[in-house]
Amino acid sequence: MRILVTGATGFLGTHLCRELRRRGHHLTALGSRQADLTHPDSLSPFASDTYDQIFHLAAWTQAGDFCLRHPGEQWLINQRINTHVLAWWHAHQPQAKLICMGTSCAYDPALPLVEDNYLAGQPIPSLLTYAHTKRMLYVGLLALERQFGLRHLTLVPSTLYGPGYHTDGRQMHFIFDLFRKILDGQRTGNPVVLWGDGHQRRELVFVEDFVRVACDLAPTVDNDLVNVGASEEHTIRHFARLICDQVGYDFDRIQFDPTRHVGARSKRLLTQKLYRLLPNLTLTPLADGLRSTLAWCRDRLVPQTAPTAADQPPTRRPAAAPLPQPRLHALSCRP
Numbered sequence: 335m336r337i338l339v340t341g342a343t344g345f346l347g348t349h350l351c352r353e354l355r356r357r358g359h360h361l362t363a364l365g366s367r368q369a370d371l372t373h374p375d376s377l378s379p380f381a382s383d384t385y386d387q388i389f390h391l392a393a394w395t396q397a398g399d400f401c402l403r404h405p406g407e408q409w410l411i412n413q414r415i416n417t418h419v420l421a422w423w424h425a426h427q428p429q430a431k432l433i434c435m436g437t438s439c440a441y442d443p444a445l446p447l448v449e450d451n452y453l454a455g456q457p458i459p460s461l462l463t464y465a466h467t468k469r470m471l472y473v474g475l476l477a478l479e480r481q482f483g484l485r486h487l488t489l490v491p492s493t494l495y496g497p498g499y500h501t502d503g504r505q506m507h508f509i510f511d512l513f514r515k516i517l518d519g520q521r522t523g524n525p526v527v528l529w530g531d532g533h534q535r536r537e538l539v540f541v542e543d544f545v546r547v548a549c550d551l552a553p554t555v556d557n558d559l560v561n562v563g564a565s566e567e568h569t570i571r572h573f574a575r576l577i578c579d580q581v582g583y584d585f586d587r588i589q590f591d592p593t594r595h596v597g598a599r600s601k602r603l604l605t606q607k608l609y610r611l612l613p614n615l616t617l618t619p620l621a622d623g624l625r626s627t628l629a630w631c632r633d634r635l636v637p638q639t640a641p642t643a644a645d646q647p648p649t650r651r652p653a654a655a656p657l658p659q660p661r662l663h664a665l666s667c668r669p
């Protein structure tokens with residue numbers, strides 16, 4: 335198939351493109367340098383090709399308390415990105431199936447995290463804007479399906495982990511932060527301090543499992559939203575203990591700081607639909623996934639020598655961390 339991928343340069347996009355190529359597809363792989371999607375005409379150079387599928391991964395976000403600090407920019411940037419992709423799909427590629435990434439943050443934590451509840455209730459306040467831009471992306475897909483008969487699929491992953499993450503100093507998803515801090519503690523003897531009391535629960539999906547699922551579901555499931563989770567969650571303490579065992583660091587030396595931002599207390603996607611669609615699905619065991627992630631992290635996640643914005647306690651009205659100059663357009667505040 336001919337497939338266009340936005341967000342192809344990101345953590346997930348890199349793995350997805352590798353798997354799509356391995357399956358023999360012809361790819362147009364776009365990062366923001368090839369097409370800054372905050373600009374309405376950014377996809378014009380690609381309109382003359384005809385695509386069978388479009389994977390839309392591009393989004394402007396980071397982990398930690400980034401969403402709490404940048405809600406206005408996130409709304410402006412992600413709404414533009416999603417609107418431009420949907421408009422281009424409708425105008426130039428209506429034959430293509432559009433596969434989008436949702437987020438578990440879109441769910442109201444008070445409700446079961448089952449697909450029918452994706453648009454129900456309210457996401458947690460610290461992730462409200464990011465969550466709603468993802469909900470609006472899904473609403474846009476439903477609207478274009480209803481009026482124009484376009485085909486789409488939304489996949490909602492829980493937190494992804496694996497080799498090939500970012501090493502540019504941005505805020506990291508919790509599991510990479512655990513690796514970085516514990517590796518640093520083991521190397522330097524510095525105290526390891528983790529955010530929260532350690533009893534908040536999280537679910538992980540190995541990124542290579544997720545891309546296999548995405549490639550399998552993309553051609554077969556139309557106009558639906560599917561959670562992709564591991565069906566089990568663990569406390570941060572459990573993840574930390576497993577990493578300590580693999581790294582060789584004494585878990586009992588870890589300190590927990592309950593004053594820090596931790597987000598939702600619990601996040602586990604219900605995955606009955608996923609297993610109905612892929613009854614033979616087997617996922618990488620957590621210890622194996624962590625081992626392969628650790629092998630990648632060892633020489634790459636360098637210790638932080640100076641506190642970052644993420645290390646400052648959030649204030650009531652946080653000033654946005656300074657962002658580098660936009661590359662292409664005055665309105666694109668790229669990190």
Ligand SMILES: NC(=O)c1ccc[n+]([C@@H]2O[C@H](COP(=O)([O-])OP(=O)(O)OC[C@H]3O[C@@H](n4cnc5c(N)ncnc54)[C@H](OP(=O)(O)O)[C@@H]3O)[C@@H](O)[C@H]2O)c1
Pocket residue numbers: 340341342343344345346347364365366367369370371372390391392393394395415435436437438490491492493494495507666
């Ligand atoms: N990672 C997770 O655990 C997770 C969990 C749930 C959902 N998701 C979703 O999965 C998708 C990919 O996540 P990820 O972890 O791979 O994110 P990522 O590593 O931050 O990658 C983001 C991608 O978006 C691109 N992008 C950002 N702003 C853009 C712009 N203005 N124009 C064009 N491209 C732009 C980036 O391009 P450049 O790098 O070239 O600037 C990059 O390729 C996102 O939609 C995310 O919401 C991820």
